[in-house]
Amino acid sequence: MSQENQVYQVGEFVRGGGFRDTYECASDPTKLLKFDRYETGKRKVKTRGPLKNLFRAVRAKLGYKKQRLSGNQDELLGWQHIQEVGLEEHRSFAKVYGMVETDRGPALLTEKIENFWHPETRSVRDYISRHGRVDDNELVRALIDYFGILRRHHVSCFADRPENMGIVLDEQGNKYIKSFDVKPYLNNQFMPVHKIDYLSKKRIRRRLDRHLDILSGENSGGGHRI
Template identity: 70%
Template sequence: MTVSGQEQIYQVGDFLRGGGFRDTYECASDPTKLLKFDRYGAGTRKIKSRGPVKDLFRKLRAKLGYKKQRLTGNQDELLGWQHIQEVGLAGHHAFTRVHGMVETNLGPALMIEKINNFAYSEIRSVRDYIKQHGRIQDAELIRALVEYFKILRAHHVSCFADRPENMGIVVDTHGKTYIKCFDVKTYLDHQFLPINKIEYFRKRRIQRRLDRHFSILSGENAAEGARI
């Protein structure tokens, strides 16, 4: 968007929340949007320690040709959004729309759609629900989760969309509950054996991961009765 031939400078509003790599703010220039700011620049993201054994394994794996991803959180999400677009899900209500990088009075930020139609006043995500209620046993929420994971599985979506903190619990205009993803940052590809690069095996890994996450969230009994 331009103003008098120049790129528009968006004004940053109130701080909303902070994640592992980014901070999210209101967009004062457009109340229907949010702005995500990287906390670390490219190549400076902190690498979490997984313990001495796993850290040693990762170092050895790196020597065999595996490289750690050194992108920023916003660059990661743009890559994830590119995949969402490629599989035809950019306009689907299950994904928060990403509008791309913009300039703000506080520097570059990723602009995304702002979500307001939450199902509960205090609960925003599946993680919030679990913290308050424990194991998910609500039939309507389980139904929404089943439909959501069907979408992820059908299109082999492998990103932060399958994390409970990124699953918003929202309602449509008819009051029906559905899940809406907040974050589509891509996962690192930890596979380095040639066979794991074959598309068939890659998709099978994604399906197993999604099935496992769904079972954990909904409970084995619910997952058995509503197999995705």
């Protein structure tokens, strides 16, 4: 049965985020199912008052995306960018297969990461919460390599958040970073300069350079930590 016609069975709950809930895919143990908590246009929006609402409406006309799409629509948009820059098959990004039908409604089908370094320390945020800092030389090197990939390909999205950076092992037992969320960031600009390729890439480089400067500085100082 093709993916388009198959109805996937939902398995055990895995985790919940700000936008979505993630479940095991009972039909395919190598996949996960992500369900939107808010439908498009129905997500709760803060009350800002008539003046701010008018300002945001004008800004939207100038190219600013007033309101985030659903989490799954956002990730599909982010994955499209990953494909466009040639990273679709890169080991550092969990694959996104598209929207599917399940026995509980529509969901986003994604790759399930199973080669985590530690069962209770799956992400960089988990590591920092447990240890207070990153003092593992191999992990620091993995982070530098990972942010180098993001910078070279001008990738700026939820993939650079510690909670979305999985600490995984390759076949030789070496650590590397694998992202499991590529939703794009909103472009909080009055004018739509993010649509100008040069300026967009320049902003992304600045953002990621801050991460690389911290990591590279600590790495050259001997006592590796973040």
